[in-house]
Amino acid sequence: MxxxxxxxxxxxxxxxxILAVDKYDSIAWMELNLTIAQLKSLHFIYFExxxxxxxxxTALGVTPPNVTGIINRLVEQKLVSREENPEDRRTxxxxxxxxxxxxxxGLRDHGINRMATILNLLGTDELTTLDKGxxxxxxxIGDGKE
Numbered sequence: 001m002x003x004x005x006x007x008x009x010x011x012x013x014x015x016x017x018i019l020a021v022d023k024y025d026s027i028a029w030m031e032l033n034l035t036i037a038q039l040k041s042l043h044f045i046y047f048e049x050x051x052x053x054x055x056x057x058t059a060l061g062v063t064p065p066n067v068t069g070i071i072n073r074l075v076e077q078k079l080v081s082r083e084e085n086p087e088d089r090r091t092x093x094x095x096x097x098x099x100x101x102x103x104x105x106g107l108r109d110h111g112i113n114r115m116a117t118i119l120n121l122l123g124t125d126e127l128t129t130l131d132k133g134x135x136x137x138x139x140x141i142g143d144g145k146e
Contacts, residue, residue, distance in 0.1 A: 021114065028110045032103075033077070037070050042079055046096045046104050052085070053092060079103060 001009065032039065037060065044059050045051055053071070057064045071094060074080035079100035085091040096104070119127065 021111070021118070028107055035070075035073075038074055041067070041070050042074060042096065042100055042104065045080060045094050046100065050093050050095045052094060056094065074100070 034042070040060060041056060044056060048055070051059075053064045053067050056071075057067045060067065071080060071082060075082055077099075078097055081095050081097050082092045083095065085093050119130075122130070
């Protein structure tokens with residue numbers, strides 16, 4: 001197999017892997033009582049650590065008034081806190097609550113546990129080969145070779 005064929009094969013395998021894993025992970029995601037916009041907002045705030053309405057609206061590609069309803073529902077569900085900004089009382093700081101963190105981390109842990117179950121089906125040689133390949137991929141991404 002030449003280089004281009006190998007790359008295409010890897011892309012196809014990655015696609016098959018994502019579909020197979022998503023099939024099982026979707027159960028946990030479907031149980032959530034969140035809209036896509038709420039889930040995107042929750043994840044954005046989680047990874048930012050803290051943010052404000054304007055930054056969140058920009059990330060979502062909407063106006064700040066659109067974010068208000070999304071945040072109100074996340075606050076009602078105790079997934080996000082909205083605190084007055086001590087440096088500018090006209091703005092609010094948004095943070096994920098412990099309940100929100102538990103939800104996101106629970107979803108992540110579900111995926112990790114599922115992947116561990118799948119990886120346990122492989123032999124040591126297969127795991128070693130996969131480890132080397134993924135390490136090389138992570139290294140290439142980290143080096144900005146994408």
